[in-house]
Amino acid sequence: MKLITSYTSPFGRKVRIVLAEKRIEYQIIEDNPGVAGSSVPELNPLGKVPILIMDDGRTLYDSRVIVDFLDHSSPVGKLIPNDQRQAINVKRREALADGISDAAVLIRQERLRPEPLQSREWVAHQQAKIERGLASIAAELDEKKWWGSEQFSLADVALGCTLAYLDFRLPEQGWHSNHPNLLKFYNKLAERPSFVETSPPLI
Ligand SMILES: N[C@@H](CCC(=O)N[C@@H](CS)C(=O)NCC(=O)O)C(=O)O
Known part of the structure; x- marks a missing residue:
């Protein structure tokens, strides 16, 4: 999986913390949507980070959808209760x-x-x-x-x-x-x- 984010985004950080807590391997790609030439608008029509590129190539946004997906991907370190x-x-x-x-x-x-x-x-x-x-x-x-x-x-x-x-x-x-x-x-x-x-x- 690849995570596209800026290092200063609080939403990107939330996703990175969830990945760390759940011990999920990923590659981080730094991209700032405010900078000319950014690839963010091609991947998310809203032009915002974070964006997750899944192993099958599909993209996910926004951070709440990403962390929900990640929490359901692995039983390690559950962060959203089952109930x-x-x-x-x-x-x-x-x-x-x-x-x-x-x-x-x-x-x-x-x-x-x-x-x-x-x-x-x-x-x-x-x-x-x-x-x-x-x-x-x-x-x-x-x-x-x-x-x-x-x-x-x-x-x-x-x-x-x-x-x-x-x-x-x-x-x-x-x-x-x-x-x-x-x-x-x-x-x-x-x-x-x-x-x-x-x-x-x-x-
Ligand atoms: N609701 C979104 C908010 C994402 C967001 O606002 N990201 C900011 C960076 S902190 C952004 O990419 N802003 C660029 C813009 O608004 O054009 C999420 O949770 O992912």
């Missing part, structure tokens, strides 16, 4: 963490536009999603070890990627001081080899 009700709980949480990453990516893209074109209202609209999302997650997590279920799950993977991406691209956001329980959770999670191996480059 349908519990699986939906985990996936709803994954969607919430991913939605915060979506808002953070949009803020990052807005900030890359020439200053006079940037909209403060748009940034504030996205920031409000991030703040509401984090408050909701912090309340659900409370002092529990894992967010999604009794076991480490895809919800925890997605949340870890989102919190790391906020530190990476929006360090001023302030979630460390606003939500100490998220910080405690994140500090433990970040020690997992799958997280250590997939840290974004320092750029």
